[in-house]
Amino acid sequence: MKISLSTRLISIMVFSILLSAFISILLVSSFTMKTFMGYSHQRDRDIALTLAEALSSVESEEQLEMVLHSLGSPKTRTGRQMMGPMMGSRPSEKSPATALKRMPSLMISTGDEVIPLLIVDRNGKVIQGQSHDYFGVLGTTLHPDSFTQGAPFYLQGVLAGYVLTGRQVGVDVERGEFSYYHSIFRGILIYPTFAALMASLLGALMLGKALKPLKSLYKGVxxxxxxxxxxxxxxxxxxxxxxxxxxxxxxxxxxxxxxxxxxxxxxxxxxxxxxxxxxxxxxxxxxxxxxxxxxxxxxxxxxxxxxxxxxxxxxxxxxxxxxxxxxxxxxxxRMDREILSLPKILHQSLEDFRALAEKEKITLLEDLEEDCSFMGDRNRTGQILKNLLVNAIRHTPEGGGITLRCKGEGTQVLLEVEDTGAGIPPDLRERVFDRFFKMDASRSSGGSGLGLSISKILVENQGGQIRVVEGKTGGALFQIRFPKILKESS
Structure with missing residues (x-):
């Protein structure tokens, strides 16, 4: 089964977005859970410390009942109110420790949830707390690793015991807290997932539109x-x-x-x-x-x-x-490059064509400077000069002349071949280097129309440039420039 590139790209994009959302949900959930549990533990410990400080400050049973009432509404598991009878009783002559043992199971209300509390004596024996389905029977002695984590309280200056919350002895978080956390988790799970799906849909639409030119490109290929x-x-x-x-x-x-x-x-x-x-x-x-x-x-x-x-x-x-x-x-x-002296090559080319020029009654002249050397191929350079001289002789009338020049111009070597023929109109000077181009019958007699095309490619392959302009006498002036070899200063 063939699957298009756009389908694969969209699938990869959607998978990446959903994977990123899933990882983000896991990380945020883990962080939220740790933060939430840390907050809950700290709050419970603060409550235990507050109650321990309050218990340490009492001197009578009535004061103990008032302290408990100020922290919340102590209840039994069945919801029976404890503070009414105790607040209405007469002051007791018994010690606060005796009054503490007479207290029923304790729970602190913090609005939407109820936090269980546990009070043990200094040896870890449970003297007050929740019913046995949380902590076991009253009188059970806890392990030191458990009760010593609680908040210590003192009665009449002597360590009397510890105040612990249900979490400090391994009791699970109340249902209200779990409900609150689950609502947060549902929000973390649902909203990012919905956002990821919407982003995937929008991204797929935009990517499909962006990749539309690929179909046109495929059709074009x-x-x-x-x-x-x-x-x-x-x-x-x-x-x-x-x-x-x-x-x-x-x-x-x-x-x-x-x-x-x-x-x-x-x-x-x-x-x-x-x-x-x-x-x-x-x-x-x-x-x-x-x-x-x-x-x-x-x-x-x-x-x-x-x-x-x-x-x-x-x-x-x-x-x-x-x-x-x-x-x-x-x-x-293959190009065999070497240092070439243009004056020597030009002079030799003139001598090779002198007999043909004399036969056509054409004068060959030269104006050569010595400082004209460049890195090139000897055979190709000779072929260039041969083509230009043949072209010049073919289009120079009897009694005319052809001049070869070379001189240095800054970082370049300039080679010129000028004839005294009819010249080339400006609008045709670029086309003369095209294959088989023949300007008119007068300049196309003989020859294949390839000589100048070959000369151009030979010049360019050696890093040079060639052009044709109007000469001093109105004839054609071919100019070739090669990179010059500079002499090292002593």
Missing amino acids: VTIGKGDYAYRVQLPRKTFLNSDDDLTRLSEGFNEMASTLEASQEWKKQIITDTAHELRTPVSLIMGNLEMILDGVYQADRSRLESLYRESVNLAGLIKNLQTLSSEESGQN
């Missing part, structure tokens, strides 16, 4: 996987909760990726079309001439074979350029 690159994810409406969240940025990134893929596909289609067009011409010429020779229309003489050979060379050059461009863009070719 499937759609693009099928080849439909025009699909775009609908961006979530921006609010104060999701104005710049991860899902919004993910959706925007997905749309940018889809746009890039769509442009790449269009570019790929265009490349295939342009490549097929460029290959069609030499292949058609070769096939046409061969068919004519086979049909006996043309003779297989030397001039005809030389023409076929030239077309084959052009075709091989086009294929090689395509391979070079593809491998450079993919980074498959």
Whole structure:
């Protein structure tokens, strides 16, 4: 069974909230119970101390009865009032200790609850207290660990015994106290649980809404996987909760990726079309001439074979350029970097093309500074210069000139190739580096339209930049900048 991501996230969130609420309930309940019991024990001990102080101050039975009456309404387990007869009796001549033994079982009323009291003599013998279902028969002797926890009282300056509450000898808390604690516990249990459930419901709704773009993203991935690159994810409406969240940025990134893929596909289609067009011409010429020779229309003489050979060379050059461009863009070719001296490389390139330039009646000039070194690949740099010089010779008229320059500019090395041709209009200067771009018939005679594209990728792979501007004579001026190697100061 497949479970969606949103369902799993909502389940985890709800479980976390409920678990947190359960742990909080346990901790709060434990703390409340400890606090409540501590308060109850302290209150009971305060009552015992108060009664012990009162008992220590009496000197007669009548005073003892008045003290007990001031603490509450002493009752028996059956609820019989004790103070009336005692308050109405005449003063007794017996000692307070004798009067204490004549007192029935004691209970102190504190409003909603009744707290049992126990009085033992100094040896731990029960002389007054609750009925036997709490403490056993009167006269029972308690263990010292129990009665010594009570509040001591004195009669006529002599330790007479101890006053204890039911809790101090192990009696459970009265039903009223448990009822009060249970009401608190129910509140602790019910309200946080209800709040946790409401928070889970609200969180699930908000999380479901927040994760809604994931469904659109999934649909987009499937759609693009099928080849439909025009699909775009609908961006979530921006609010104060999701104005710049991860899902919004993910959706925007997905749309940018889809746009890039769509442009790449269009570019790929265009490349295939342009490549097929460029290959069609030499292949058609070769096939046409061969068919004519086979049909006996043309003779297989030397001039005809030389023409076929030239077309084959052009075709091989086009294929090689395509391979070079593809491998450079993919980074498959290894780059052998070394310190290169541009003046030497430029001078050698001029000498290599001097014969071709003289044949076309073009003058080659150079203006080279010595301090022009950079870290690059020798073969790639030579290929760049070859492509630029071929392009310049192709578009420079007879009697024109081509100038090569190099000089240092701060932290860069500037290389320039300038011709005296017709130049390139400003709106086309960026496009001349596109594959198979040919500005017009006058500048597209010969060549495959790949030389400048290859030069651009070769420059960029060596950390440089290339651009074309207008030269001093109106021709094309290609400028290349490489990071300069600075000489260490002595």
